[in-house]
Amino acid sequence: MQALVWDGSTAAVGERTQPVARDDLALLRVRVAGVCSTxxxxxxxxxxxxxxxxxxxxxxxxxxxxxxxEGWEGxxxxxxxxxxxxxxxxxxxxxxxxxxxxxxxxxxxADGAMAQYxxxxxxxxHRVPESLADEAAVFTEPVAAAWEILEQLPLGPEQRCxxxxxxxxxxxxxxxxxxxxxxxxxxxxxxxxLALLSRLGIETALLDAWRGRARAERHDTDVVVEATGSPAGxxxxxxxxxxxxxxxxxxxVAEAPSLDLSPVVIDEIQVLGSRCGPFAPALAALAAGxxxxxxxxxxxxxxxxxxxxxxxxxxxxxxxxxxxxx
Amino acid sequence: MQALVWDGSTAAVGERTQPVARDDLALLRVRVAGVCSTxxxxxxxxxxxxxxxxxxxxxxxxxxxxxxxEGWEGxxxxxxxxxxxxxxxxxxxxxxxxxxxxxxxxxxxADGAMAQYxxxxxxxxHRVPESLADEAAVFTEPVAAAWEILEQLPLGPEQRCxxxxxxxxxxxxxxxxxxxxxxxxxxxxxxxxLALLSRLGIETALLDAWRGRARAERHDTDVVVEATGSPAGxxxxxxxxxxxxxxxxxxxVAEAPSLDLSPVVIDEIQVLGSRCGPFAPALAALAAGxxxxxxxxxxxxxxxxxxxxxxxxxxxxxxxxxxxxx
Numbered sequence: 001m002q003a004l005v006w007d008g009s010t011a012a013v014g015e016r017t018q019p020v021a022r023d024d025l026a027l028l029r030v031r032v033a034g035v036c037s038t039x040x041x042x043x044x045x046x047x048x049x050x051x052x053x054x055x056x057x058x059x060x061x062x063x064x065x066x067x068x069x070e071g072w073e074g075x076x077x078x079x080x081x082x083x084x085x086x087x088x089x090x091x092x093x094x095x096x097x098x099x100x101x102x103x104x105x106x107x108x109x110a111d112g113a114m115a116q117y118x119x120x121x122x123x124x125x126h127r128v129p130e131s132l133a134d135e136a137a138v139f140t141e142p143v144a145a146a147w148e149i150l151e152q153l154p155l156g157p158e159q160r161c162x163x164x165x166x167x168x169x170x171x172x173x174x175x176x177x178x179x180x181x182x183x184x185x186x187x188x189x190x191x192x193x194l195a196l197l198s199r200l201g202i203e204t205a206l207l208d209a210w211r212g213r214a215r216a217e218r219h220d221t222d223v224v225v226e227a228t229g230s231p232a233g234x235x236x237x238x239x240x241x242x243x244x245x246x247x248x249x250x251x252x253v254a255e256a257p258s259l260d261l262s263p264v265v266i267d268e269i270q271v272l273g274s275r276c277g278p279f280a281p282a283l284a285a286l287a288a289g290x291x292x293x294x295x296x297x298x299x300x301x302x303x304x305x306x307x308x309x310x311x312x313x314x315x316x317x318x319x320x321x322x323x324x325x326x
Numbered sequence: 327m328q329a330l331v332w333d334g335s336t337a338a339v340g341e342r343t344q345p346v347a348r349d350d351l352a353l354l355r356v357r358v359a360g361v362c363s364t365x366x367x368x369x370x371x372x373x374x375x376x377x378x379x380x381x382x383x384x385x386x387x388x389x390x391x392x393x394x395x396e397g398w399e400g401x402x403x404x405x406x407x408x409x410x411x412x413x414x415x416x417x418x419x420x421x422x423x424x425x426x427x428x429x430x431x432x433x434x435x436a437d438g439a440m441a442q443y444x445x446x447x448x449x450x451x452h453r454v455p456e457s458l459a460d461e462a463a464v465f466t467e468p469v470a471a472a473w474e475i476l477e478q479l480p481l482g483p484e485q486r487c488x489x490x491x492x493x494x495x496x497x498x499x500x501x502x503x504x505x506x507x508x509x510x511x512x513x514x515x516x517x518x519x520l521a522l523l524s525r526l527g528i529e530t531a532l533l534d535a536w537r538g539r540a541r542a543e544r545h546d547t548d549v550v551v552e553a554t555g556s557p558a559g560x561x562x563x564x565x566x567x568x569x570x571x572x573x574x575x576x577x578x579v580a581e582a583p584s585l586d587l588s589p590v591v592i593d594e595i596q597v598l599g600s601r602c603g604p605f606a607p608a609l610a611a612l613a614a615g616x617x618x619x620x621x622x623x624x625x626x627x628x629x630x631x632x633x634x635x636x637x638x639x640x641x642x643x644x645x646x647x648x649x650x651x652x
Contacts, residue, residue, distance in 0.1 A: 046588075089545045090569060098569035098593065100545065152594070219415045219426070234587065243416065243424035249591050256586035261560065262372075262578040264599035267424065268478070271597035273590035 003052045003115035004306030004323070011043050013306045016052060019111065019119035021063035026122040028059030028077065030325035033113045034138045035313035037168065037229055039106070041252065043310065047107055053310075054114030054323070055081045055106040056141045058134045061125070068122045076128040078140040079113075079120040080279055081105040086123075097276050114306050114323050126279045129287045138322060139293045140282050142169055146176040147285070148277030149225065149248055155182040160220050162186075162240055165227035166193040166204075168296060168319050169250060173225055174202050175291045182223075185210075190317060196295050214240045226250060231257035243267040248274050296320045329378045329441035330632030330649070337369050339632045342378060345437065345445035347389035352448040354385030354403060356651035359439045360464045361639040363494065363555050365432070367578065369636065373433055379636075380440030380649070381407045381432040382467045384460045387451070394448050402454040404466040405439075405446040406605055407431040423602050440632050440649055452605045455613045464648060465619045466608050468495055472502040473611070474603030475551065475574055481508040486546050488512075488566055491553035492519040492530075494622060494645050495576060499551055500528050501617045508549075511536075516643060522621050540566045552576060557583035569593040574600050622646045 003016035021027040034056035042049050057079065061072045084091050084099035091099050105120065106112020128137040146169065155161065159182040163174045166188025174186040174197050185203045187210045188194050194204035214221075217240075224237040227250040234257075237247045247269060264271060285291045300322045301309040313321040329342035347353040360382035368375050383405065387398045410417050410425035417425050431446065432438020454463040472495065481487065485508040489500045492514025500512040500523050511529045513536045514520050520530035540547075543566075550563040551574040560583075563573045573595060590597060611617045622645045627635035629651045639647040 095570060100569075148594075243426075244421060249587060252588040252591045256584045258582045259585045259587070260582035261575060261585070261599075264597065265575050265578045265601055266599070268474075268599045268601055270599075271590065273587075273592070273594045273596075275591055275594055 001116040002303055003111070004054065004303065004310075006043055006050060006053050008050050011053060011307050011310055013304055016111075016115060018117050021065070021069075021119065024065055024121045024123065025119045026064035026068070026072070026125060027062050028079070028118050028120060029062050030057050030059045030113050030115060030118050031076070032134045032138050033057040033323045033325055034142075035309055035321040035323065036142065038252065039310065040314050042107065046252065049107055051106070052111035052113070052115050053106050054112035055104070056138055057113035057118060057325075058128060058137045059113070059118060062117075064122050072122070072125070076134075076137070077125040078128055078137055078279065078283070079105065079126070080124040080276070081107070081141060082276060083110055083121050083124065114303065114325065116303070116325055126283055129283065132283070132287045135297060135322065136286050136293050137283070139172070139286060139291075139296070139320070140279055141276075143172050143176065143286060143291055144277040144279045144282035145169065145250070145275065146173040146277065147282050148274050149173065150176065150180055151277060152272055152274055153223065153246060153248070155180040155223070157181045157183065159183065159222045160185070161223040161225065162221050163225045163227060164233050164236055164240075165229065165251075166190050166197075167227065167229055170227040171196060171296060171319070172291060172293070173227055173250065175200065176285070177225070178202050179285065179290050192317075193319065200292060218242055221245060223248065234259060238263045238269070241267075241269060244269070246270040246272055248272050250274055293320070297322060300324060327442040328629055329437070330380065330629065330636075332369055332376060332379050334376055337379060337633050337636055339630055342437075342441060344443050347391070347395075347445065350391055350447045350449065351445045352390035352394070352398070352451060353388050354405070354444050354446060355388050356383050356385045356439050356441060356444050357402070358460045358464050359383040359649045359651055360468075361635055361647040361649065362468065364578065365636065366640050368433065372578065375433055377432070378437035378439070378441050379432050380438035381430070382464055383439035383444060383651075384454060384463045385439070385444060388443075390448050398448070398451070402460075402463070403451040404454055404463055404605065404609070405431065405452070406450040406602070407433070407467060408602060409436055409447050409450065440629065440651065442629065442651055452609055455609065458609070458613045461623060461648065462612050462619050463609070465498070465612060465617075465622075465646070466605055467602075469498050469502065469612060469617050470603035470605045470608035471495065471576070471601065472499040472603065473608050474600050475499065476502065476506050477603060478598055478600055479549065479572060479574070481506040481549070483507045483509065485509065485548045486511070487549040487551065488547050489551045489553060490559050490562055490566075491555065491577075492516050492523075493553065493555055496553040497522060497622060497645070498617060498619070499553055499576065501526065502611070503551070504528050505611065505616050518643075519645065526618060544568050547571060549574065560585060564589045564595070567593075567595060570595070572596040572598055574598050576600055619646070623648060626650060
């Protein structure tokens with residue numbers, strides 16, 4: 001089959017052995033995949049991954065475990081990306097996404113979805129509602145990652161949240177937090193991207209204008225979500241959050257910046273790492289139109305042009321780039 | 327009066343104008359003060375403080391606001407170190423220790439206690455129970471700082487806690503956490519210091535021996551308290567804590583090390599800064615002998631030799647150094 005493969009120095013489309021359904025693995029024909037910032041970090045060295053890239057996808061089930069495939073053949077599905085062992089202490093505790101033996105689709109020891117076919121544990125699959133188009137369903141994974149914040153932090157109208165970053169993830173996080181009833185301000189560098197949120201009734205500010213008032217508004221800023229994807233984001237979050245407030249860290253970057261953690265101690269800040277989230281509420285929010293993604297799609301490429309899709313996604317100002325794999 | 331003053335380049339005992347009681351300020355004759363690691367950081371540049379050093383003390387009330395002094399004259403007292411404005415949004419919310427206008431005894435805009443006299447808001451004072459000797463009561467401030475962890479995190483027998491650091495604060499934190507019923511392991515570099523805890527029934531391990539097994543025990547390590555006072559401590563804590571676990575940050579250091587925060591995101595770690603804590607339970611624990619401090623006192627100096635006290639406290643392996651100010 002054709003697949004976009006990262007070999008440690010180049011990302012190129014080439015021939016790859018087609019995976020097969022066996023044990024608990026289902027096989028899907030990939031319809032569309034999305035380029036995530038994590039993919040761009042991987043080709044900068046993050047995680048030391050080698051293999052087929054891509055972890056955001058919608059596919060069509062073509063094969064799978066006996067007794068299971070009967071109900072799923074031909075179904076459109078999205079898949080959770082952490083492949084857990086199901087038997088260790090973390091899994092027994094219900095923390096499958098933190099299984100120390102996990103493989104992660106297109107990120108850690110598991111070939112990803114920018115290919116004609118992908119193999120995913122059948123337990124990881126979620127049916128895509130008929131009303132939800134591929135172009136929206138392919139956002140399930142990043143919307144779930146945004147939703148994780150609501151699982152970790154109880155948010156409501158009492159909370160004032162600042163989302164730092166108007167990239168792909170920031171724009172989804174802002175919508176998800178707003179849906180919880182929290183008061184959300186999204187801060188970014190791009191008027192055009194922020195306008196997407198303004199049209200949805202979400203308050204926005206340009207970074208330079210906001211920095212001047214961040215200190216003054218600090219006592220009222222309960223939560224800052226760091227989704228800039230830049231090492232500077234954490235320092236900015238520290239300036240903006242109130243004492244005893246919470247910084248949610250969403251960015252994983254390949255760099256290790258120099259950081260002074262003493263403000264965390266002095267102001268007794270809670271820093272909360274936040275990664276993958278639950279697919280079910282994310283799918284429901286997308287299907288109900290509570291999270292809008294149409295305007296986030298900036299470009300589409302065929303799988304054969306997968307390498308160009310990556311380059312395009314890395315261009316400044318570009319939001320989601322999709323890869324048509326069917 | 328005589329006082330140990332840090333002028334930005336030298337810490338020396340010299341003559342200083344004696345403070346006076348006025349408005350809400352009480353005046354105390356200092357009996358004994360303690361050298362804290364924060365004092366040693368200050369003379370390395372931390373906080374840019376200038377003035378009389380010292381924030382751990384026991385004193386005797388000699389003057390104070392009318393209507394108040396009548397009940398307090400001659401009382402032995404310890405004092406909370408954050409001087410709040412009592413009227414801002416933080417103070418109104420009950421977060422006086424986070425008042426943005428606060429001064430902090432011997433740390434920020436307020437002369438400290440390594441002097442013959444010290445001025446402290448009367449509302450900050452707590453009476454020392456008669457049964458509690460000066461040499462134990464002077465530990466109230468650091469024991470309160472350890473107690474802050476219990477205010478922030480519900481701990482009990484289900485929790486396994488690792489305390490990193492067998493310095494002054496680490497030895498107090500281990501005792502305070504153990505008193506909550508949590509299972510505590512203290513990790514340090516000094517067999518002699520760890521033995522103080524072993525004698526109190528607290529599990530200990532030498533750093534080098536423990537590092538080898540930290541990964542294997544990680545899934546069971548719910549909380550890691552970073553009290554090493556070293557920039558390396560945070561990285562060590564990240565290796566030792568389980569996914570979705572908590573790192574409590576206690577060290578404030580003048581350095582800004584290079585830190586890779588992606589493990590915080592990937593493992594969804596909660597990092598909790600923790601600073602000053604409540605005096606009342608700390609005094610009660612000291613008075614009841616639930617926290618033992620006698621063996622932590624390694625040396626005592628008269629105020630006239632205050633500069634030597636600082637030097638002595640900075641020597642490797644030295645725990646608490648007291649300064650007799652009366």
